[in-house]
Amino acid sequence: MTATNDASDTSTPGVARAPGPTLHEQLLDDPTRPPDPLLVESPVFLGDADVPYRNYISPDYAAAEFEHVWPKSWQWACHTDHIPEAGDYYVYDIGHLSALILRTDDGEIKAYFNACMHRGTQLRPPNSCGFAKQLRCPFHGWTWSLDGQLIDLPDRWDFPHVGDESHRLAEMPVGEFAGFVWVNFDRDAEPLAEWVGVLDDHFTEFGFEDRYIETHVRKRLPCNWKAAIEAFLEAYHVRETHASGKLGDEVTTQYDIFEPNVSRFIHTTGLDSPQRPSPRTEQEIFAHMTRNLRSGEEALELPDNVRARDFYARMVQEQMGEKYGHDFSELSESLTLDSIEYFCFPNAFFFPGLSLPMVYRFRPDPDDLDISYFDLLILRPRPVEGAAPMPPEVIEIDIDESYTLAAGLGGLGRVYDQDTANMAAQTRGFRASHKRGQTLGNYQESRVRHLQRRVDDLLRAGGYDPDS
Ligand code: FES
Numbered sequence: 001m002t003a004t005n006d007a008s009d010t011s012t013p014g015v016a017r018a019p020g021p022t023l024h025e026q027l028l029d030d031p032t033r034p035p036d037p038l039l040v041e042s043p044v045f046l047g048d049a050d051v052p053y054r055n056y057i058s059p060d061y062a063a064a065e066f067e068h069v070w071p072k073s074w075q076w077a078c079h080t081d082h083i084p085e086a087g088d089y090y091v092y093d094i095g096h097l098s099a100l101i102l103r104t105d106d107g108e109i110k111a112y113f114n115a116c117m118h119r120g121t122q123l124r125p126p127n128s129c130g131f132a133k134q135l136r137c138p139f140h141g142w143t144w145s146l147d148g149q150l151i152d153l154p155d156r157w158d159f160p161h162v163g164d165e166s167h168r169l170a171e172m173p174v175g176e177f178a179g180f181v182w183v184n185f186d187r188d189a190e191p192l193a194e195w196v197g198v199l200d201d202h203f204t205e206f207g208f209e210d211r212y213i214e215t216h217v218r219k220r221l222p223c224n225w226k227a228a229i230e231a232f233l234e235a236y237h238v239r240e241t242h243a244s245g246k247l248g249d250e251v252t253t254q255y256d257i258f259e260p261n262v263s264r265f266i267h268t269t270g271l272d273s274p275q276r277p278s279p280r281t282e283q284e285i286f287a288h289m290t291r292n293l294r295s296g297e298e299a300l301e302l303p304d305n306v307r308a309r310d311f312y313a314r315m316v317q318e319q320m321g322e323k324y325g326h327d328f329s330e331l332s333e334s335l336t337l338d339s340i341e342y343f344c345f346p347n348a349f350f351f352p353g354l355s356l357p358m359v360y361r362f363r364p365d366p367d368d369l370d371i372s373y374f375d376l377l378i379l380r381p382r383p384v385e386g387a388a389p390m391p392p393e394v395i396e397i398d399i400d401e402s403y404t405l406a407a408g409l410g411g412l413g414r415v416y417d418q419d420t421a422n423m424a425a426q427t428r429g430f431r432a433s434h435k436r437g438q439t440l441g442n443y444q445e446s447r448v449r450h451l452q453r454r455v456d457d458l459l460r461a462g463g464y465d466p467d468s
């Protein structure tokens, strides 16, 4: 490694970087070249003004989000595996909005506003899924085909003003991306491909639609939805919050913003942080990475003349290859080991890496702005032969319960618990603070600012001025 950052440039805001090699340089030093999207760098400096705490604690602000952000933004509602056959349906709720997503007899996916065209009754309960040949309202029995056509209207003689066309089920825009079904409650929404922007291009490299859901956890969180998301947008907290863990000290991270809706970090594993006061040997790094694998006090031996990162990547590829029946030997070290995290505004995260293969989704509680819901999915490569397992039952974890209740999360449960403790403390501090806004790092916390700015953009576009 040769080039290093010029950390002394503090005169131009947003330009300074941590001393030592950049993540980009580290990736180029790997023996296997990573896919091109991982070599793209797109830092954006978005200013350095404090972000007001009222964005989290003002009821007016939260109400404006429900009016101008959630009904206008593309969100993934379910996985395509949730509705594989004609008649399978799935209900996605966000705030007081509800979408009924289903597969028609032609195999097409449609999404309807989940409300009867007669007197508004929800056709299917919140958070439900199942199978239906047709959609019959539980109140008076009006019935629609899966295509949304009104096919039965009891006592039709009393409704000469109701036509099959005028009372079709109301559809909303729906699309597929990365194996998930996305909806938008705005019938004039831009196409999904435009919304996900650069993701469309980057994800052609990652085979995300060839994965199935192995574990699905839903956790109730003690904070505003934006604070929950922000806890995962930066790795700046890792050294302090997760200091005792495996993620504790490898902190070279690259932050990118791809306007308008996407941001990313890449966080390396198995390389020594330049910020450590004294560098470790490759054997020490290897011992640290494999400490969960060894029996007793016996450390695993790293062969001579090979980097811990490269050797460990091969180990992971072999283990995962055996477990999931694939050949991962061509994967780059970065795609095998690193924490690669894409965020798509307003609430979705996708991790294309092999050993950290998560998807997140966050939703606000419609009745309490200090509560949010976190869907945490672990995805795995589909078997080459035979069908992938169906999506598992959701493991519900309440606000005071530990993620370690979900066995499928392994050691990550404890790490997520550490994040939750921060969220609760931060939420208390939003109200206790004398200073009325948060101060953000120009680079490492740029994605936090980007999220805040996107919310602000949509609020203002909808005619709500948070400053008035
Ligand atoms: S409200 Fe649905 S049939 Fe009457």
Ligand SMILES: [Fe+2]
Pocket: 231, 237, 238, 241, 242, 415, 419
């Ligand atoms: Fe964390």
